[in-house]
Amino acid sequence: MGDNHVIRVDDAGIRFRLHRRSRSNFKDLFAGRKRRARSDEFWALRNVSFNVKAGEAIGVVGRNGQGKSTLLKLVAEVILSDEGSVSVDKGVAPLIEITGGFVGDLTVRENVYLTAGLHGMTKHEINERFDEIIDFAEIELFLDTPYKHLSSGMKVRIAFAVISRLEEPILLVDEVLAVGDKAFREKCYRRIEDLLESGRTLFFVSHNERDLRRFCTRGLYLDKGELVLDGPIDDVLAHYNSDYGIKSRKP
Template structure:
């Protein structure tokens, strides 16, 4: 059963921060469908993901991998095509994006877990495990903004991976933290995959992609160049990179 359906998706961005054009610029551009200075981050991308699949996104920087992940998470909307997600999503994308700097770690756990749909009883039941995994027990009542970046990421990872959502979106977060904490993260992801949940992973680490994923989607120039096994997707990407040197 497909839990993610991406059909003919495209999304267009401006190359600079100017989101409004002057009247003169609009008149000079005429009826062009592509505004001056814009580009397509993704174009004509289609695929489906079945429940329980572990899919890795492969490609160089700037090829649309994180953009695609954000569209599946519902953070971005396509300009063309459609993205349909039939199950709940736990996004390990910007781990500290929903945390409030002036609130304590304790308050942020309650706030973030609650916003992701956990009940008061569920948060109480999981609270000690969240704190233990993040290793922040001595700083529970410290404002989040006083945390080091590593502590912030540990807390974010701990909260989001505690959620029951059946789809997990992961964008490079396994590359953060020291070696010991990375191994804890790997263990947590392996538990998630072992539970039959759906994994969608963006990573530049071939070891991570091969460790967790069986299927690979290779994005090149914003288009889907290969949809195959993770090993074949990585090999195709490496071959293309060798040709560009």
């Protein structure tokens, strides 16, 4: 992937069916990729194009249901586009859904090894970082507790502690830190700043304007599944606030 781009999204679209029982008919199999949407289809994203260089910190802005989380899942390659193309040249550490990769009946200890292993860490690497992960999560007393018995805040702690220790150069964060307490959230934010200083690339979804300004220099404004604006984060927030009559916070 040339020009130092680690992510390239070209005219990408993701289509969902409104009714689970709806099925494609025979004609759909031969329909063009640019065909008009059916009445029972919903495009979560469409006509989205942008490139990302290594080390950029990007805030994804928009109301609920406008495609922000879908975009992160597209970059994480959790879902594939129905139109266009997405190329990701580097590995991704996704903090998108706190339950992803964790098994309720397994203990915290077992889940650390399972989840880190699923993300490509060897057992030796996990052994080396295990104490560091647990110390960061502040969850030493619950190592042998089944994951399903943890509070939402504890689940966020252990998830962030594991994901932020991965060596992947692209970090995706999707509002999950809003569940944690203020002190731990600040601890996570300092960790994100450390990762940015080391050259990581960040996709950050949040409704908190102050947080977006803190981490991000560039913004992507999504509305109704389409990319309205790609530019400096201050310009993107100003555009979004103007569209919805929101009083902007001073940087």
